[in-house]
Amino acid sequence: MTALYVLDVPENTTVAKVAAEFGASVGKIGPYFEITADGSIVIDRRATGCRHAVWYSCIAGVSGGTIVQHDKNALQVDPA
Amino acid sequence: MALEHKVRGVDHAAFPTFDPAGTVRFYRDVLGFPVVHSICAAGWGPENHPDFIHFFFDIGNDDRIAFFYYFGLEPQHTHERGDVYAGFGPEVPEFFVRSRHLAIHVEDDADLLEYRRRLDDSEWPVEMQIQHETIESIYTHDPNGYMVEFTRAMRPVTPQEDLDANLTIDALLDVVAEPDPSFGKLLARKAELIVARAADWEAAREGAQV
Incomplete structure (x- = not known):
């Protein structure tokens, strides 16, 4: 399973919301969103509304996967 | 301490x-x-x-x-x-x-x-x-x-950001102690620390507020 951790602060809430809209499961572990999927996790940056400084620093951790894209368009984590 | x-x-x-x-x-x-x-x-x-x-x-x-x-x-x-x-x-x-x-x-x-x-x-x-x-x-x-x-x-710093900063530094120290440190290795190590410590941190914090 691919897991992406994002700290729950106001700037990041749309990251988890958009991940859920694109099919990932979103839970919580402590103050972190735990975004999980059996396959890839894909998040569209423009859908999140995050400005670049927020977007490029929103990832707290990745397990069971590898970031294959993190640019101005999207974040994609593929299974390891 | x-x-x-x-x-x-x-x-x-x-x-x-x-x-x-x-x-x-x-x-x-x-x-x-x-x-x-x-x-x-x-x-x-x-x-x-x-x-x-x-x-x-x-x-x-x-x-x-x-x-x-x-x-x-x-x-x-x-x-x-x-x-x-x-x-x-x-x-x-x-x-x-x-x-x-x-x-x-x-x-x-x-x-x-x-x-x-x-x-x-x-x-x-x-x-x-x-x-x-x-x-x-x-x-x-x-x-x-x-x-x-x-x-x-732009807003006050939240308590969870202090936790996150400390997990980042602990993950960083682990990663730079090994050959070829990278951002990917840091995020993998930090995910392990989040799983190990984040839930307890929140429980301890809620307990302290009671």
């Missing part, structure tokens, strides 16, 4: 200058930082130390920025990039040259814009205004080439 945290901010951060007139114009006359201390010292000691003036400006909170002006001392490098303390050749990337800077805190958006106005009316206008993750900053270079930032918090 954590060591008791007894320090009280910046007493002074000191920098050399070859342009005391410009430095006083910038800090005292443009920014309005009061001169709060100065030392006129005859050179002494074993290294042919020149006579010098050591002068201080208040940067708020009783913290100070200080300069050394050495009589008769010529500039110590000829590089065009960098500042009067450290010069860099064309082989050094710009992000590295710009990495070292002093950031001065202001209370709010209005105060940030006030310092922006003062700088924009001067010989040292604002070069960038940027909203970072949770702070907004303006930048310029002082007459000595030192990068100076003014910054305001």
Whole structure:
């Protein structure tokens, strides 16, 4: 399973919301969103509304996967 | 147990200058930082130390920025990039040259814009205004080439950000202790620390609030 951790602060809430809209499961572990999927996790940056400084620093951790894209368009984590 | 945290901010951060007139114009006359201390010292000691003036400006909170002006001392490098303390050749990337800077805190958006106005009316206008993750900053270079930032918090820092910072540092120390540290390895290690510690942190915090 691919897991992406994002700290729950106001700037990041749309990251988890958009991940859920694109099919990932979103839970919580402590103050972190735990975004999980059996396959890839894909998040569209423009859908999140995050400005670049927020977007490029929103990832707290990745397990069971590898970031294959993190640019101005999207974040994609593929299974390891 | 954590060591008791007894320090009280910046007493002074000191920098050399070859342009005391410009430095006083910038800090005292443009920014309005009061001169709060100065030392006129005859050179002494074993290294042919020149006579010098050591002068201080208040940067708020009783913290100070200080300069050394050495009589008769010529500039110590000829590089065009960098500042009067450290010069860099064309082989050094710009992000590295710009990495070292002093950031001065202001209370709010209005105060940030006030310092922006003062700088924009001067010989040292604002070069960038940027909203970072949770702070907004303006930048310029002082007459000595030192990068100076003014910054305001866009919201208060939350407790979970302190946890996150500590997990980042613990993950970083683990990753740099191994060969070939990378961002990917840090995020993998930090995920392990989040799973191990984040749930307990929240439970302990809620318990402390009861």
